[in-house]
Amino acid sequence: MVYAAAAARRMVDAAERVTVLTGAGISTDSGLPDFRGPKGLWTRDPAAERASNIDVYVSDPDVRRSNWARRAEGALWADVEPNRGHEALVHLERRGKLHLLITQNVDELHQRAGNSEELVVEIHGTTRKVQCLACDYRDEMEAALARVRAGEEDPPCPRCGWLLKAATVSFGQSLNPVDLARAERAAVECDLFLAVGTTLAVSPINMTAPIAVRSGARLVIVNGEPTEFDSLADVVVGGSISEVLPVICGLAALGG
Numbered sequence: 367m368v369y370a371a372a373a374a375r376r377m378v379d380a381a382e383r384v385t386v387l388t389g390a391g392i393s394t395d396s397g398l399p400d401f402r403g404p405k406g407l408w409t410r411d412p413a414a415e416r417a418s419n420i421d422v423y424v425s426d427p428d429v430r431r432s433n434w435a436r437r438a439e440g441a442l443w444a445d446v447e448p449n450r451g452h453e454a455l456v457h458l459e460r461r462g463k464l465h466l467l468i469t470q471n472v473d474e475l476h477q478r479a480g481n482s483e484e485l486v487v488e489i490h491g492t493t494r495k496v497q498c499l500a501c502d503y504r505d506e507m508e509a510a511l512a513r514v515r516a517g518e519e520d521p522p523c524p525r526c527g528w529l530l531k532a533a534t535v536s537f538g539q540s541l542n543p544v545d546l547a548r549a550e551r552a553a554v555e556c557d558l559f560l561a562v563g564t565t566l567a568v569s570p571i572n573m574t575a576p577i578a579v580r581s582g583a584r585l586v587i588v589n590g591e592p593t594e595f596d597s598l599a600d601v602v603v604g605g606s607i608s609e610v611l612p613v614i615c616g617l618a619a620l621g622g
């Protein structure tokens with residue numbers, strides 16, 4: 367694995383435009399629970415999984431009320447901080463190599479770590495904001511939760527009166543076509559594609575990896591378990607992401 371990390375590091379050193387795709391694995395070391403594991407959010411709380419389906423959310427006021435109540439009391443991810451893996455990608459940006467950071471995560475930890483807003487594409491949205499399901503109203507999640515705590519069980523859109531929801535892409539909702547096009551373009555334009563903490567199983571964003579390879583980029587995969595596209599990769603690095611990614615991105619010394 368030291369060999370693989372060293373090889374990946376050399377590829378990053380040689381690259382000029384690195385497009386990065388991150389998944390849940392980079393946030394695990396920040397203490398974020400996954401969804402479907404033994405201690406996953408949905409395993410422990412099946413109602414939360416039902417609320418993640420857009421048709422159920424729209425049609426069932428009980429699901430919405432309990433969803434808002436859970437968010438308001440839970441402070442779900444309030445104490446979660448970025449880890450060394452996130453810092454490594456900030457370092458990549460400071461070196462002038464980061465072309466685009468595409469994330470499947472909805473935790474905003476890349477921005478909180480210090481990556482520039484304009485270089486981050488949240489392909490599955492964010493739980494830290496709310497949006498209206500009818501108009502283009504958008505606000506901080508905290509503003510909506512303040513209304514819930516003040517007694518509104520299912521706070522409507524202040525502009526048009528329709529439903530508010532966390533600004534995530536729920537099951538049954540399409541990705542933002544502008545974001546998807548931007549991600550695909552960045553896959554074509556990069557000379558190195560770095561996939562981190564994702565099994566590359568979620569379509570269509572996983573296809574950015576083969577798109578990059580087809581366009582001539584090198585592919586480095588950093589993940590604790592096998593991925594769909596390991597066979598396409600120039601290097602696959604296993605192990606703890608918060609330990610190996612700083613090495614690969616030049617934030618930590620090799621073997622240090």
Ligand SMILES: [Zn+2]
Nearest residue numbers: 498501523526
């Ligand atoms: Zn609205």
